[in-house]
Amino acid sequence: MNKWITIAIDAALLLVFALAPYYLSSYHLSLLGRFLAMAILSLGISITWGRTGILSLGQGVFWGLGAYILAMHLKLAALTPGDMPDFMMWSGLEQLPAWWNVFRNPFVALGGVIVLPTVTAGAIAWLVFNRRVSGVYFALLTQALALVFSTLLISEQAYTGGFNGLTDFNTILGNEIIEPSFQRAIYWITLAVLALAFVLCSWLLDTGFGKVLVAIRDGESRARFLGYSPAAYKTLAFALAGSLAGVSGALYILHAGVISPAMVGVVPSIEMVIAVAVGGRSSLMGVVLGTLLVNFGKDTISSAIPELWQFVVGALFILVVTALPKGLVSVSGLMLRLKSIVFKSSAHQALEGPNA
């Protein structure tokens, strides 16, 4: 019975979001669309960090790969064959590089958005986890990856548009992007992809695969002794998170209309993690709502008092990690804990033992 109630709540929430174009202004709709796209990425972080215990500080890289590939396609789609984007001409390039040109085909671009981040994420995860390098090192290496990725994008101006990134997208598959009806369509597509990803992820976590992920998080050696290969499971989980990130990035730029190195570097990557932590890292619905909450909060605060945002997000990090490690979805649990601290309930301790 409980399961059906959850499904009913999820469906009601989906309906509320689906009707958003009819009650939100176009500005807020665009914001909501962006943040729903980010929520797709958060689902991936929830699987890797919440369930498998892999913390990546470089999700911005996979997100950025998806975003840049679609942006390259959008840039090319607006040009007649033989032309090249304006920033390339300013940088003195003679002709369009071949690896740009392949993304002129929309299906190649769509495939690239999914395949490239997946393969990159999988390869990195395999290289690190196969040698049983600890999760802390993985976090640090992915952070270095985010730094390297963004500095590379900035320095290779002739190929990537440099610091300004890629912008001015006009048409996709023959549609005008700015057209309100198309914006609405993109919003619904984003929501549909999010819903699909949500269902897929919750199904996956219910299967044996999802159970093994949790087993690896809670005791990697134990899982290994039972005959599972932690490296293989972690690689698969991380590759899945990579593909979700790539799709998320591609959808995001359709709403935002711009992609730049500042959006994929170290700081945005870690903000993706905090959004997940606030919602509750191991609850899929928690991370979706947490992402929306943190991003709307960021938008509101940083447009009112720009200096305040960094203080707020810094304090959020400390508070969530120390006081609310399971995120906002566990507020009721926190209340119980506070109560037990205040009333010094000994029964709780007796049940769980002194070390609990």
Next chain:
Amino acid sequence: MGQLAIIAGQLFNGISVGSILLLIALGLALSFGLMNVINMAHGEMLMVGGYLSYLACKIVHGPMSLLFAFLFAFIGAALLGGLLEITVIRWLYGRPLDTLLATWGVSLILQQGARSLFGPIGVEVVAPSWLAGAVSFDHGAFAGLSMPYIRIFIIVLTLVVLVLLVLFIARTRWGLYLRAVHQDREMAQALGVNTKLVDLLVFSVGAGVAGLAGAALAFIAPVTPTVGQKYIVYAFLVVIVGGLGSLFGTTIAAVSVGLVSSSVQMFTSVSLADVFLLILVIVFIQFRPRGIIYARSRNMKEV
């Protein structure tokens, strides 16, 4: 400039960069090895050291200003590190990924604090006149090579800090405690070592050394609120390559990272050199996943 002079110059640059990385990485390696804590705010200790040395040079003038700058930077950063340990890190013991996020929050707050206090543009610290020159070669094979005194000074400073740390760990009672806690925390605790105090001490000293690095950097480049971010990622790479076993491994790793990045920069751009460095580190851990030197253990502890 001759070929030899260029190579020697790059070697000198590499060692100079490596020595700053070493000053930063020492504290990281010590606190990670001992407490399993990743301090993302370590770069901000560097920044605080830089600003403190700026303030010290404003208050104290003359040739001795340098000494005060380093003293201020060390003590200030160490106190801040101690405060951080007591207020945040202590509560997250045994959850390395969570300390990483919490200290990242601290780092954001410190950065924004510095931005509000000193402004987003960097402040300059002028080195005293006796450090202004450079060792230059006008003749012979090294003609054209020039080594600024200030960079030589930083290399010497790093060596002094390293020797002092080694003596501290190898020769003093608290160093003995440190080694005991590093080997087996529970057993050391059972034998009466105040492990909390050891943690606090190590964390503060590590932060203080980063503060020294910040003060040293302030004489080379302007101090900005984000100066720590630039170095911290490389310092983490140094920790990964060096392993957690000894200061020796960290030293080798820091100098290698400095040398590799400055020699690759001879052939390509700075950002491609970064890419190369990261690939090299990932290749390296295929062969030595726990770094150059690591403590062997039969413990099933999963870090």
